[in-house]
Amino acid sequence: MARQVKIIGVQVKDIRFPTSLQHDGSDAMHTNPDYSCAYVILNTDSEHKGYGLTFTCGNGTEIVVAGVNAMKNWVVGKQAYDIFNDFASFWRKLTSDSQLRWIGPEKGVMHLATAALINALWDLWGRLEGKPVWKLLSDMTPEQLVSTIDFRYITDVVTEKEAIEMLRKDQSKRAQREKELLANGYPAYTTQVGWLGYSDAKIKMLCQKYLDQGFTTFKVKVGQNLENDKQRCRMVRECIGWENTLMVDANQVWGVQEAIDWMIELKEFKPLWIEEPTSPDDILGHATIAKALEPHGIKVATGEMCANRIMFKQFLQHNALQYCQIDSARIGGINEILSVYLMARKLNVKVCPHAGGVGLCEMVQHLQFWDYICLNGDKTGKWIEYVDQQHEHFKVPTNVQNAAYIPPLAPGYNTEMFEATLKDNEYPMGKVWQELIKQGKHYDPR
Amino acid sequence: MARQVKIIGVQVKDIRFPTSLQHDGSDAMHTNPDYSCAYVILNTDSEHKGYGLTFTCGNGTEIVVAGVNAMKNWVVGKQAYDIFNDFASFWRKLTSDSQLRWIGPEKGVMHLATAALINALWDLWGRLEGKPVWKLLSDMTPEQLVSTIDFRYITDVVTEKEAIEMLRKDQSKRAQREKELLANGYPAYTTQVGWLGYSDAKIKMLCQKYLDQGFTTFKVKVGQNLENDKQRCRMVRECIGWENTLMVDANQVWGVQEAIDWMIELKEFKPLWIEEPTSPDDILGHATIAKALEPHGIKVATGEMCANRIMFKQFLQHNALQYCQIDSARIGGINEILSVYLMARKLNVKVCPHAGGVGLCEMVQHLQFWDYICLNGDKTGKWIEYVDQQHEHFKVPTNVQNAAYIPPLAPGYNTEMFEATLKDNEYPMGKVWQELIKQGKHYDPR
Structure with a gap:
């Protein structure tokens, strides 16, 4: 050892x-x-x-x-x-x-x-x-797990001792849950039907594609234009029906009151949650939004840009989110994310991880599996986000079957990329970028 | 123009x-x-x-x-x-x-x-x-001033319209206040008597030095060792007496309950405020500490590491600080700091800027002068922090006379350094660093 x-x-x-x-x-x-x-x-x-x-x-x-x-x-x-x-x-x-x-x-x-x-x-x-x-x-x-976590600044919600107790409680159920997870995997939802900038035809095609793959839960980006949001939500609802689940995501574009007003306009599409309605730093603002939308059956989700455990602690304490979207690369790695899971468990908040990007799906699945096996034991109404992009660059990519993440068996954190990817995509000297720069297609944000 | x-x-x-x-x-x-x-x-x-x-x-x-x-x-x-x-x-x-x-x-x-x-x-x-x-x-x-500020995410505390109204209210008093400020300056406090690591003799010498310069307000660093804190606070109180003002600063070292317990141990020294008792991100934690210390006559100050206007907004909304310590280089420059002054004014919280470091005194004085002339008009119980270091590198350094910042008249923000400083202190090739590296005196944090 x-x-x-x-x-x-x-x-x-x-x-x-x-x-x-x-x-x-x-x-x-x-x-x-x-x-x-x-x-x-x-x-x-x-x-x-x-x-x-x-x-x-x-x-x-x-x-x-x-x-x-x-x-x-x-x-x-x-x-x-x-x-x-x-x-x-x-x-x-x-x-x-x-x-x-x-x-x-x-x-x-x-x-x-x-x-x-x-x-x-x-x-x-x-x-x-x-x-x-x-x-x-x-x-x-439980003791080993807890020894990896720095509890500074969070003992007012969870102490080392409480964490150990929570983990001990379900220790005997671990083997059974592991077996169950290996057989059935963990539910995934897709964000891929609703990026802004996709054409109607592309959105419809993607809805059908993911329905065919067994997905029941779909997320759509909103917040740039209300009429366009309505039109796209309507289109997605027509494709996926009302028995499936829809979420919407504003990526922080609104102020507090604006978020409330806009979401009331979208409530006819019965979104489960509004994700990132406002600044990721605005704990009290999220709490206000959550309270205002609660009678309309819309929950608040956030976390992919939540800075650290101290911010998560307050979001959780203040009922400012109902879905806690940890990100495997935003806060300081696994050690700190474990502390967020412990706080969410203590305060009875569902964790539905953010994923996508590059490698986020590969990594975060491990943490949600651990949560299921050791801490939570319940998948009801919970999903890991799934985006089917950039997986081909990883030696052991995520394996999503019938809209469920299947636990990988290879040692490690699924983070190793192919040598060819590293060579071709290194910025700015890799050949992918050298060609784009030569063609003048290099994106300039101004 | x-x-x-x-x-x-x-x-x-x-x-x-x-x-x-x-x-x-x-x-x-x-x-x-x-x-x-x-x-x-x-x-x-x-x-x-x-x-x-x-x-x-x-x-x-x-x-x-x-x-x-x-x-x-x-x-x-x-x-x-x-x-x-x-x-x-x-x-x-x-x-x-x-x-x-x-x-x-x-x-x-x-x-x-x-x-x-x-x-x-x-x-x-x-x-x-x-x-x-x-x-x-x-x-x-008022309209020009407000046109420099991005109100996104803060309109639940202050709108553009309210800001203009606040600024209009005192417009007629500006000339008189400017004259007064040019004559008397703005009060300063010193942090220089109480860095950790200074010897007793050095602390006593510095207390006397700043008393002799007219200072009435002194800050001491605490939080590493309770007995040592008591001993240093006692020594400083002996030097400065009880009619002068003492503040203490923990630089984020405590958890919430620890901060409360530690400060109750130090209350005999009658500190005006405890600065940065815990994580700069813990709004609710600061609010808890402020509430617990209020009966003991100790206020909470923070802000030098407050990330942005959205965090300041919540600290101010939540009564989590009683002294708002804006920093001229931490949040996104003057434009954003102005919005914090407006929120503090609206919510009746005193602004006592953080300064020291490199150039922070040079810059922040301008903002506090503007606040006095245009927005606040009251200096009672307020100070700008002052540390007498690194000023010699600036072409127009701060001018503190009789414990008051005297407004500079040179155009600009007092931020221009001497060419020789830039040359000698550039890292790692400037001669100051080349010599230290050669001598093996280069600090390694591990």
Whole structure:
């Protein structure tokens, strides 16, 4: 177990895909994203490596790369198991660096960089143990699991002791749940029918395609134009019927009152939730929106841009969200996300992870599987987001069958990309980008 | 007035001072800061330039520099007055960049970089008008002033219309207040007696020094060790007496309950406020602390790491702070800080700016002067923080006389540094750093 594996180097790469050319991923705030990632490779003195990433949207990936480079001295030269055996302490040191914390703390670029590094460490740990990360997590005792989490600033909602108790409660059910999950997988919903910028024909075609694949839950982007939103929601409802589930997502485009007014206009389409109605920092604003929409049967979902556990804590405490959308690359990696699951469990809020982008589906499934096996044991009315893009670049891509994520069995966190992808898509020198730059098709946001 | 001045280039430099060698600026969370800044120079097709900066703590300055570089295409090639005449729109575009906003939004590295760029634009504007920024602001009509502010996400506290009304109310008093300010300045408090790591003798010497300079208000760092805190608070009280004012600052080191317990232990020293008792993101936590300490006569102050106007809005709405400590380089520059002043005024909360570091005193004085002249008109029980360090690098340093900031008359935002400073302190190639690196004295946080 505690074999000696030394981390001898950290590489970090700027990998981008020119998705803005097809409007894939376009929403009311992100009209032209080039799905990208800062990609970390941990080299060790053994044959094992660790791969980790954080998702980005094109420009700015180089800044996150600079963030990882500034932190890598915390990792290089360390014995991997010295980190894993006291992971909470390591995590706190990394996020409390006396000079770096000023430019965070625990948010934005620096926390994305933290996530990339931490995700790579968990991938390495899974590989060293010969287990997928969901299984690594699920095989931990409550005490081991909790030893990875920094409880600073959240003990007013959950303490280490309470966390251990929550995990102990269902320990005997783990084996049965694992078996069930391996047989049936975890429900997925699709966001792919409703990006802004898709034509009507494309939306209809996609609705049918995902219905045929067994999907029952569909998300549509809204918020740029009310009439257009109505027309697209109507079209999607006509395709998917009323027995299936529809959610809508505004990607932060509204103020508080505007969100309420707009959603009342859309209530005829019976959306389950409105996602990101306003600023991701506005806890009290979300609470106001949730309260106003509650009589109309519309819930509030948010989390993909929630900065850290302290923000999640308040959203959860304040009934500001009813669906907690953790993101596997936004807050500081698995250690911190586990603390959000524990708080959500304590306060009885459903976790429906954000995914898509680059590698987010690959990673977040592990965490939701662990939640099901060890903490929650209930999939009712819960889904993991699914977007069928950029999976082909991963050596072990997500496996979604009949609208369910099937647990991967390969060791690690499913974060390793093909060498050819890394070579061709590295920005700006990879051949994908050199060709676009030559053709003048390189996106300029101005 | 609307002369054509084109911005033809943006330079950004990584400037650092080795302050960690003397423990200047040491607190419970930042034990070894090297006070630094990302320094922006806007070049124009005229003889005028704009200088702007954001404060950093050493490592990581290069990341903020990368942030500025990623945004500079929004500025280069623009006519300066096209920006100034529709400043709110420009500010929103800069902070809503479709690809960059994912790695913020409006927080951390990207918002620090925004501040550096925006501060440089205001410096340029002041220079073009031949006015210090406080005077540029104070000479604006309410409508002009408000046209610089993006009200997105804050209209539930203050609307454009309400802001104009608030500013109109005191318009007739501006001339008199300006005269008064030029004569007497604005009160300052000193943080310099109480950094962690200073010896007893040094603390006593500094108390006497600042008493002799006319200071009546003193701040001490706390939070590393309760007995040591008591001993230092007692020593400072012995030096400054009980008729003067003492504040304490924990720099985020505690959880919520811990903050309450610790401060009750320190209440015998009658601190006016506890600053940053816990995570800068914990609005509800600060509110809990403020409520618990209210019967003990201790107020809560925070803001230097508050990410943006949306976070400030909630702190203000929720009675989570009684002293609002805006920072001139943390949130997205003057435009956004003005919105915080307006919200604080509306909700009757005192603004006592954070300063120190590099250039923070130089900049923030302008904003507090404007607040006094145009919005607030009252200095009672308010101060601007003052730290007597790094001023010698600025061409027009702050002028503090008899514990009061005296308004500068030079055009601009007081942000221009001497060429020699830029040359010697540029990291890592400036001679200051080359020598330290050669001697092996370069700080390593691990």
